[in-house]
Amino acid sequence: MATAPLSFDIEPAAPCIHCGICLESCPTYVLTRLETESPRGRIHLMQEIATGRIELTSSARLHLDRCLACRACEAVCPSGVGYGELIENARASFEEHGVVRRSGPMRWVRRALLSLVADPARLEGVAGLMALYERTGLRRFVRASGLRAALPRRLRRLEGLYPPLTRPRYRRAPVPTVTRARVALLLGCVMRVAYGDVHTAAARVLSRLGVEVVEVPAQTCCGALHAHAGERPDAKALARRNIAAFEAAGVDAIVVDAAGCGAHMKGYGHLLADEPEWAARAEAFAAKVRDVTEYVASLGGGTLGRLPMRVTYQSPCHLGHAQRITEQPRALLRRVEGLELIEMAEPEMCCGSAGSYNIQQPELADALLARKIAAIEATGAEAVVSANPGCMLQVQSGLAERGRDLPVLHVVEILDRAMR
Ligand code: SF4
Ligand code: SF4
Numbered sequence: 001m002a003t004a005p006l007s008f009d010i011e012p013a014a015p016c017i018h019c020g021i022c023l024e025s026c027p028t029y030v031l032t033r034l035e036t037e038s039p040r041g042r043i044h045l046m047q048e049i050a051t052g053r054i055e056l057t058s059s060a061r062l063h064l065d066r067c068l069a070c071r072a073c074e075a076v077c078p079s080g081v082g083y084g085e086l087i088e089n090a091r092a093s094f095e096e097h098g099v100v101r102r103s104g105p106m107r108w109v110r111r112a113l114l115s116l117v118a119d120p121a122r123l124e125g126v127a128g129l130m131a132l133y134e135r136t137g138l139r140r141f142v143r144a145s146g147l148r149a150a151l152p153r154r155l156r157r158l159e160g161l162y163p164p165l166t167r168p169r170y171r172r173a174p175v176p177t178v179t180r181a182r183v184a185l186l187l188g189c190v191m192r193v194a195y196g197d198v199h200t201a202a203a204r205v206l207s208r209l210g211v212e213v214v215e216v217p218a219q220t221c222c223g224a225l226h227a228h229a230g231e232r233p234d235a236k237a238l239a240r241r242n243i244a245a246f247e248a249a250g251v252d253a254i255v256v257d258a259a260g261c262g263a264h265m266k267g268y269g270h271l272l273a274d275e276p277e278w279a280a281r282a283e284a285f286a287a288k289v290r291d292v293t294e295y296v297a298s299l300g301g302g303t304l305g306r307l308p309m310r311v312t313y314q315s316p317c318h319l320g321h322a323q324r325i326t327e328q329p330r331a332l333l334r335r336v337e338g339l340e341l342i343e344m345a346e347p348e349m350c351c352g353s354a355g356s357y358n359i360q361q362p363e364l365a366d367a368l369l370a371r372k373i374a375a376i377e378a379t380g381a382e383a384v385v386s387a388n389p390g391c392m393l394q395v396q397s398g399l400a401e402r403g404r405d406l407p408v409l410h411v412v413e414i415l416d417r418a419m420r
Contacts, residue, residue: 008093010050012082013043022073022081027350028066031367036063039073039083046090056099064090066361068354069228070317075324075348084322085270088227095230114231117189118221118238127193131165157362160397163194163389170196173203173213180210183253183295184246186265189221191258191389198389201416202257202292208419209299213255218245222256224264227271228355239268240278243285254285257292257412259319259388260355265289266323291319293387293411297328301335305418308338311409312381314372314395315348316388329387329411336418344375353394369398376406384408 022039023029029038036045045063048054067087074083094100102110116123133139139162142148148159170187185203192199203213223238242265246254256262269283290298313330320326326348333341352358352368372395376384384399384406386392396408 006049006052006056006090006093006097006099008046008050008089010047010086010089012086012089013047015079016040016043016077016081017079018044019078022077025072025076025348027068027070027072027352027368028364030349031364037066039077039081042067043081043083043086046086049090050093056094061094061099066364068317068350068352068357070350070354071321072317072348072350075321085267088230091228091230092232093230096232100230110229114226114229114234117225118223118234120187120189120192120220123189123193127165133162134164134166153362157359157397160401161358161393163190163393165193167195168197168200169193170199170203172215173200173207175212176207176210178210179212180299181252182212182214182250183255184214184216184219184249184251186222186242186254186256186258186261187219188256188258188261189225191261195389195392195410198257198410198413201410202255202412205296205412205415205419206255206292209296209301211299214249214251216245216249218248220245222261222265224260225355227264232271236271236275239265239271239282243268243272243278243281246285246288247281251288253290253295254288255290255292255295257387257410259291259316259323259325260390262289262291263318263322291323291325291328291387293319293329293332294323294325296412296415297331303337304332304335304415305420306337307414307418309383309414310340310342310379310381311383311385311414312342312344312376312379313347314344314351314376314384314386314391316386316391317348317350317354319387320348329385332411332415333385336414339414339418342379342381344379344381346371346375349375351391351394351398353390355390358394369394373398373402373404377404382406385411385414387411 018040020040026039035041045060049056069087071084206213220241221238223235227235266286266289269286272278272282350368351372352365358365384395392408399406
């Protein structure tokens with residue numbers, strides 16, 4: 001029965017010729033072998049929903065909800081289908097039309113979390129309180145006493161993904177004696193409170209290579225979490241704040257060490273394309289965004305220090321698929337003397353993190369994580385290297401679940417240690 005269409009932009013799907021080349025790269029299709037869980041099936045479904053030929057039933061929603069938005073399909077598509085943009089349009093439309101039913105408390109928690117990450121000062125305060133769970137030894141007790149194993153599955157998962165809030169906060173690096181470029185570093189939201197020392201490592205590496213890292217105190221969360229959750233007005237507001245903040249810094253590049261944030265910020269031009277006052281500024285901003293591995297690799301040069309270690313590299317979806325940066329992180333690791341890079345099987349396959357996917361779709365997320373951990377273990381590596389906080393948390397929790405204490409490090413942490 002024809003219904004009022006949800007009217008979202010399906011133009012990014014237009015080039016699809018239904019060839020199916022994308023199927024084998026799709027994690028949910030690989031696991032289920034169902035057309036409805038494939039990119040081709042979802043594209044067809046979204047086209048039918050947007051044109052009102054079918055209703056958004058709960059089973060149709062489920063097929064779309066199960067999409068990780070990993071964009072592996074987009075990276076292999078020969079026709080140039082903009083899958084990432086398409087699924088984001090669909091999710092934003094579902095939110096705008098109020099078709100996503102949530103209980104009162106769930107709505108409140110979701111809103112509270114999204115507004116918390118958008119406010120760096122408040123996030124710092126809350127993170128300080130939450131860190132007590134670790135600082136008081138409660139987390140160690142929960143794990144050692146077996147209490148964690150007795151928790152319901154969803155709570156156990158949340159506990160495992162609890163970010164490390166006691167790691168050192170970001171510290172500025174010295175200004176190089178001879179400066180070849182000036183850049184700004186995105187501090188973000190979760191990265192700011194959970195992986196501040198990764199920012200410090202990035203800044204130190206840049207400084208040693210003659211790049212000055214300029215402080216931009218007015219910057220805020222990039223808005224990727226809001227955009228992926230379908231909260232487009234919030235995502236736009238955060239983008240506008242960041243554009244104004246970074247413009248004032250007048251830097252050569254905006255360097256990002258969280259792949260998900262970088263992928264989203266490279267899309268600011270598209271996000272604000274319908275706002276005349278911001279469109280050109282957003283394009284100019286996006287043109288300056290560089291993943292830290294992309295930026296450091298572009299500086300050229302030879303050896304990047306020495307660190308005897310056997311590592312394997314987990315390619316984040318938002319770096320490999322969304323930004324098509326697969327070679328630069330590996331090339332940087334190969335420039336470290338003594339470091340052995342062992343490729344795992346399916347390095348570009350999603351680990352199941354994908355924002356809150358591991359909470360919303362636990363079965364599929366678990367299956368993907370188990371596949372990833374098996375691939376890591378088969379390499380015999382001493383450490384896992386990645387370039388996105390979500391992947392790092394997910395892999396770390398998967399290893400811990402199996403009693404493995406393999407370190408999970410960011411590429412810049414490896415470079416920082418090697419160059420010391
Ligand atoms: S999205 Fe691309 S690869 Fe997949 S079926 Fe369509 S044209 Fe083929
Ligand atoms: S974004 Fe990822 S999970 Fe979604 S259809 Fe494409 S490959 Fe599959």
